[in-house]
Amino acid sequence: MDRKVLSYIRDNKLLKSKDKILVALSGGPDSLCLLNILLELRQELDIEIAAAHLNHLLRGADAIGDEEYVIDICNTMGIKCFVRRLDINIYAKEHRLSSEMAGRKARYDFFEEISEKEGFNKIATAHNANDQAETILFRLMRGTGLDGLGGIKASRDGKIIRPILCLSRSEVEGYIELKKLNPRIDKTNFERIYNRNKIRLDILPYMKENFNEDIIDALNRMALLLQKDNEFIENLALSLYNKYCIEDSAYFIIKKEIFIEEEPIATRVLRNALIKYSKSNYDFEMKHIYEIFHLAKKNSGKLIHLPNGIYAENIYGDIYIKSKVEKYHIDNKIEDIILEKNNINTNEIILDNFIVKFEVITDYEMSQIISNQNKFTKYFDFDKIKNNISMRNRRNGDKIIPLGMTGNKKVKDIFIDMKIPKDERDSIPILCFDNKIAWIIGIKISEEYKITDKSGNILKVVVERKEY
Structure with missing residues (x-):
């Protein structure tokens, strides 16, 4: 199993010698598999490893048990362990996010904080091939585009890496059994009150039994093909972004000429502008992009409100992306x-x-x-x-x-x-x-x-x- 992961790491250029890796460790089978494989490859890859665990305080004694288990495992393996407790329900209310989105944001913020403070240049998460298939179906049912159907990438921004994305859940479970590991099991993964669990427990097994017994592999192959197609289009969009978008500390300007370009390219330019300005990858949907398209056809001075505390304003055909809480004039009104x-x-x-x-x-x-x-x-x-x-x-x-x-x-x-x-x-x-x-x-x-x-x-x- 470690040879398969090693090939995947090298094929996707996920790691290089002297990298310092912070492993997101929940204590479950996937993250435990990831940590053990990286430890087995540590000398061969010439890397340094530590782990981080965020306790969401959602499952009472079970959550505390997960935290203690992670600390014990890291002590046994002789690696550093960084732990934090955060009441995710309170955090979600404060940031006006769903519990799922709040948990994701809090985790990655925690990992980034530790990485910057301790000098880790890579953050490894334990997504596997089944997670990829579930993500694709989840996005498909929400009405995603080409980028969404590409699913989870092997790496993101050169820092977030997924070394075991090549392994299926059954392979992970086989590895756990072979190594006689004893991971923590999150009981909420078997509750059908969550849509992703319904995909995992009901939809994928049904598709496997009635349509394609290799559905996991098929969806993963599709994701790789679409990622390559999407990368080509994104490169085209980047050249137009550099041509038509002006970045300022106070606001971004999207020049009106972008709206005469081909729609698949123009929509990506708009999305990239929103993401770069707001520094958020997850708040914008296609409906927001098309709202900007409609705004561009209206009179100067019209504006629309967008997620993440920003708005878009039509100023003589150009679109200005601004923050609702910032002031962009040079100064307030002054007396003589x-x-x-x-x-x-x-x-x-x-x-x-x-x-x-x-x-x-x-x-x-x-x-x-x-x-x-x-x-x-x-x-x-x-x-x-x-x-x-x-x-x-x-x-x-x-x-x-x-x-x-x-x-x-x-x-x-x-x-x-x-x-x-x-x-x-x-x-x-x-x-x-x-x-x-x-x-x-x-x-x-x-x-x-x-x-x-x-x-x-x-x-x-x-x-x-x-x-x-």
């Missing part, structure tokens, strides 16, 4: 702040989120001035300012002569042209010199106060995010 020109070197303007700093420069090189400018660092001709410098939000009728132009343009039209969301426009600070707009912060500067070869004194203005 006025500074005297003569005292500008000793002043700064403090906003809710930003600090605006001023510096008058008398000795400079034009090349350095040009190279040092960026979105939040600008230089102005200080000598053109007569009396004061002020900061405010926009007002009705505001105009500016944009850099490089000769005539005025309404600030409102600039926001429209640059597709600034409506809910952000009133909160973008505006820097004024003598009541004339010099800089729409982060957006546009004025032609009137630009520096030239004839400029004498220069005003440097830097907008910095406040540290908390």
Whole structure:
């Protein structure tokens, strides 16, 4: 059995020399089989092994017994064991998840935490070929796509590995008997109140008896074929994701051009954007993807709410993925702040989120001035300012002569042209010199106060995010 697993590990490049493996150990037959096989292969693979167990506190004394058993097994085998207790019912309510989803999230969060703290680079779970078949049927009945029908992959994100996915449950049980191991048995696995148990106890045995006695192998072969097809399509989707999606710490932008691409590719691009932004693989269904398709056909300003605390908004045809709890404007609404020109070197303007700093420069090189400018660092001709410098939000009728132009343009039209969301426009600070707009912060500067070869004194203005 260990030779079969070794071949599977090598064929799928699951492990390499010096890897540190954290085994998810429940104490049941599958995880005990996985741990023992890895221990038998430890020297040959040149790996380090430890185990982790999360007690969900769902089964009273049985759960405590599982925990104690795992600790004893690890002590006997001479490996480290990390254990944590967590009331999964309370956790599920706090995170508004089903018990099953809460258990999965809590387990993987625990495994990730231990891995980061202790330096493990791989997390091994004990999914087997029967689990694969059950997962495929479970997803099929929920209405999954190609990715879902591909089932469980041998590895995920280069860190989660399933070394015994090649073994059937009967092979696992045979190994347990051969090695005279004594695993813990979770009685809830035989209760038909759970849909997955019904698949395991009723549907698969019925299919095996009446349609195909090798149904487990058949479903696993199908999964491998579909995984290869899906990988090809995903690579196409990745190239379009890089082309049409813009990642920002505050929001993601999905350009409207994606919606003219072939639907199987476009849906994957949208799903990848949702997953990357929300950092969750399990909250989004195809209905959410198609809601975004419909949103793209609506007027600018329309939005839809999505799972995991985010929403999508149509802004001039582009789709912005945002968080419901974050604010994306530069600052909150501010009152007029006025500074005297003569005292500008000793002043700064403090906003809710930003600090605006001023510096008058008398000795400079034009090349350095040009190279040092960026979105939040600008230089102005200080000598053109007569009396004061002020900061405010926009007002009705505001105009500016944009850099490089000769005539005025309404600030409102600039926001429209640059597709600034409506809910952000009133909160973008505006820097004024003598009541004339010099800089729409982060957006546009004025032609009137630009520096030239004839400029004498220069005003440097830097907008910095406040540290908390």
